[in-house]
Amino acid sequence: MPSRAEPYDAATVLAAIESCFATIEILEPRFIDQNALDPLSARADLGMHGGLVVGAPIAAWRPEMFATQQVVLTENGLTICEATGSNPGGTDLIRLLVELANTDVVRAAGGIQAGEVVTTGSWTGALFAAPGARIVARFAGFPPVEVNFGRD
Numbered sequence: 590m591p592s593r594a595e596p597y598d599a600a601t602v603l604a605a606i607e608s609c610f611a612t613i614e615i616l617e618p619r620f621i622d623q624n625a626l627d628p629l630s631a632r633a634d635l636g637m638h639g640g641l642v643v644g645a646p647i648a649a650w651r652p653e654m655f656a657t658q659q660v661v662l663t664e665n666g667l668t669i670c671e672a673t674g675s676n677p678g679g680t681d682l683i684r685l686l687v688e689l690a691n692t693d694v695v696r697a698a699g700g701i702q703a704g705e706v707v708t709t710g711s712w713t714g715a716l717f718a719a720p721g722a723r724i725v726a727r728f729a730g731f732p733p734v735e736v737n738f739g740r741d
Contacts, residue, residue, distance in 0.1 A: 590690050591700040597690040599683050605701075606686075608646035611731040612708060613724060615640035616715055643706055644726075644734030655680040659729040660712045664722050670713040678710040685709045 590597060590605050617639025658680065662670040674680050686709065690701060701707065718724050718738050725735040 592696040592698075593700075597687055599687050602687050602690055603652065603683055607703075608648050609650040609731075610646050610706065611644040611726055611728040611734045612706075613642040613726050613734055613736050614708065614711065615642065615736065616717065641706065641708065642734055642736045645732040647731055650730070652681070652683045654730065655682050658712065661727045662713050662716070663725045663727075664718055666723075669716060672712055675712045676710045682709045 590602070655676070656674050658676075659673045660671070660675070661668060676682070678685050686707065689695060689707065695701060712728070713726070720738060720740045723735060723737045725733050727733045
């Protein structure tokens, strides 16, 4: 979806999506107490983003499934979070993608390129794992995605 003057609509954005993935975002705050940050400093810290673990793609998905999307997050085999339809940006993920595609920042960057992975927000909130933890996210209808953290 290259930069263009005419805004993208939901149908065009939906048609541009090749597949859908479950992911785990790795949080890596650069400040000692990320909870004490003002909004501008949090943005400067890239929202604590340190990396993204991308699961296997699925092609058979539909936008309406996210209203009731269930996720179970485990740490070392123990459930630490269960949620349904819990994206803080709302469950209309196509709306979020349309808003993103039409932002001045994306336009200035040349648009969204084929093959790029775009995330739409957390379904479990910011949870921090212990060193050595194995984290597995199971979203209904998606293959599990996991990450193993080494020890400090």
